[in-house]
Amino acid sequence: MTARSPREAVNPQPPGAPATSAQPDARRWRALAVCLVAGFMTLLDVSIVNVALPTVRVGLHMSTSGLQWVLSGYALAFGLVLVPAGRLGDARSRRAVFLTGLALFTAASALAGAARSQEWLVLARLLQGAAGGVLVPQVSGFIQVLFQGAERGRAFGALGATVGLSTAVGPLLGGLLIQLFGPHDGWRWVFYVNLPIGVAALPIAYHLLPPPRPTAERAGHRDFDPVGVLLLGAGTVALLLPFVQQQQWHGAVRWLLLPLAAVLLAAFVLWEHHYARSREPLVSMALFTVRPYAAGVLLSLVYFAGFTAIFFIFTIYLQTGLHYAALTAGLAVTPFALGSGVSAMIGGRLVSRLGLLLVEFGLVLVLLGLLASAVVVQLWAGPAIGWATVLPLLVAGVGSGLVIAPNQTLTLQCVPVARAGSAGGVMQTAQRVGSAVGIAVVGSVFFARAAGPHPDWTLAFQLGVTVAAGLVLVALLVAVGESAASRRAAARSGP
Template identity: 40%
Template sequence: MNVVTETPKKKRETSPWAVLAITLSAVFMQLLDTTITMVGVPSIQADLGASYGQIQLVVAGYTLAFASVLVLGGRLGDTYGRRRMFLAGMLGFTLASALCGAAPDAITLIAARVLQGLTSGLMFPQVLGILQVMFGPAQRAKALAMYGATVGLATVLGPVTGGALIDADLFGSGWRSIFYINLPVGILALALGLRMIPESRAAKASRLDVRGAVLLTAGLFLLVMPMVVGRDQGWPAWAWICMAVSPLVLAVFVRAERRHSAPLVDLKLFRQKPFTLGLAASLVFFTGIPSFFMILVILLQTGLGYSPVKAGTVTLGFALAMAVGSARSAAVAQKLGTRILVLGAALMLVGQAAVMAVLYGTGTSLSGWHLVVPMFVAGLGGGLFLAPLTHVVLAGIRSDDAGSASGVLATAQQVGAALGVAVVGVVFFGLIGANAAGSSAAATPQLRASLVAAGLPTEAQDRVVEGFETCFDDQAHAEDPAETPESCKAVAAEVAASPAAPEVKAKVAAAVQDVAVPHARLDDFNRSMRGSLWWHLAVFATALALVSRLPKVELAEGHGAGAA
């Protein structure tokens, strides 16, 4: 993608910082939507009767569609004008957000989220191209640092923002407000963009590689989609076939790109070791962040019974630390150069290990404040990693290749996010079912003590305990967590039909619903998150290993992507 541009004469001088503010507001809104839905998972499930697989698609469908269009979107901007494509994408994103908010069922919401992702992929790659035009080499590094910080903060502020919006219940909209909030932001960005963003395009735009775009999209969807919905469907044959075919389709894509005169992805970029290592580290790192917040928010809301805003508040320490890390990243990078990514990945790894240690140490006594310090450490690492990432990865890329390289980098990040959600969904939700028997057994002593205190005979206690264990196991394996299994209905019916006194029945029901179920659920979700975090530790350790192999290069002021 050639980033040498020709910009029409403007009637008035446009402040590059004003354009930066407009474009970064769009970036923030787009990337916020990768995680803002996570805090709304329980509300969406309860309202729309969505399965775990459908909820994963609400999250991963957006990021996957986003990733599939990014490189093509950049090429469209080079050919037809970056301002034009940015505004067209913003318009489509705003309309798709309205459709998400009005979705009557899970399938409609998933389709609207995919449309959101497609329009985001059209808009997002124009930002770096516009910044190339607006900023000279001396200011570009600072603009890129602000861009990197925006990417990181938007990714982690989703749960906080979503929780606050759902709790506020604006106009009775509930979880739908997390999508409706995009409407005023999108309309304002459209109005200001029309007035202030200058048009630019590549001086010599290449023809579109439609075949490459189709192959890349097909290969990614064939890989991720079965991973998301396969568990819900009992891993049917088609899921395995799709995942097996995906590498073949991607291999065809690579072969087609080698033969194309104007490929969608310039494979010569991968001959540069620093770029390839940085790209791989970026993809791996992004598999960890959104997927971590997805299971954390589910643990907090479903396991601990936190409200959306309270669950979001627990993540605030991560966001604040990321803001600190992002703000200090430029100064740290002046001392450490590319080694700043090593420091960031190491702190993230330490923070994640500390989260796991807290979960092991507290068990069912877990409270949100226990996670404040580990989350702060992880957030500081995230800020030091993500803010300079774009600058570091693209530092050695020629100006003529910067547009293509930045598109590939953004694609890798969103593919990583989608893959992470898919993989962790399989692990986490699978562990919830696998751990159910052990968690219900852990709650049994407390349940028996409550039943004894209620005055229930021993034989009746045995039936209640057995029924509770069966019910809990069935609930943990249910596709729709909002649906009450028949075994649970049978337990309730047996207690209601018991000849015991009404006050005894009330105490028995309270012992099951208010004591045993919350204890077992928290134990189950705690164990399942601990198991999932082993995967996260491996992810961030891999990212650390990759960036450790980057050559130690000083990052001089103004030496960024596309710098002259």
């Protein structure tokens, strides 16, 4: 086994950061549990709605465009506010921002469940997405504040398990709720299920989460950089919109938004360099000069492009191609969820010893699982495919758990606590962008074979999985490249 690279040995508090000699908060694990419950609820709503769309269409007589906005509106609003919300938590009070996001998300869930029209539901989903984007970056910020050393790896392992489980369990839980409450109004409980969780979590979070640091400790970090917020927000929307609206916005005109996004994001980078000369920027560009952080964000972007798209095409393949019920389609992806949840917890404990080697091993397992599922579908195509894919999805899920949490730990451990929220927001924005691009790219390949009067659902799934596996392979190459760069840096620095 190779020695650990500098990426695993990076001091979580770089020079100039405040000392961390204070005693750990005795309530830190209970505080983390509250954060993870709230984070699970918001991330769950990315995937749980997929299986509810057929009943939503019938219940509200929605157009295809309206259904697309139920999905894409949430993703757009979520990605739009991640970085500004993370920065707001760094600059002001993470607890206050977290509680605000949780309260808004709970209220928006009630509005979505009570929707009486297409426009009502779309607006509620936009508010839900924005509230989720406010809440989620505070979780990684609290982990940076509350945990140190090996404990931080275990905490990020729990967060990684939450990310994996929320993504994979969504279709199962959505199908179960529709089964319990009926095809007409069952979709409403996909949103109402958040209400008791949110109401119970609010007072507990207020009691357990640490209050803001003294004003003196936040001196120099209170500027909010409104120009940076506008440039990043406009650039993010221009980048995401062509992908999340791909199925509804036909023609090549939408791709003109991509060069506009490039211009806006370049202007954002230039502005942040200028702003940082005298004030604290929305995103410190110095973060990207730290190779482990830059590599970790890139790996997240590419991996989520492949990983998230699998659930999208698999549930469509099962429900539309093989006529699975919503609950049965959800059960079919449960092996991935179980494997991911268990291995993320284990990965969080091993990352301090194995570092990037653990991430590389996880990516190899994901690749093997995805490619095996493509082969299995060819051999056992038919109604029993849900059983035939149990083992490949379990292997891929185990690998995914060894990627998400360890990569997040390694990426954020070199970030000062004062920038934990904005740095985590950037990483999560990369994940959202990756998810949108991956679903668009993999979905295009999938629908090219699944459309028309004689769709070939098996071939469509196989081609989609192959493209997703190619994206995972790129993530593996990023990890291998970072390992090699770390070894070269260690060799230059000497013993």
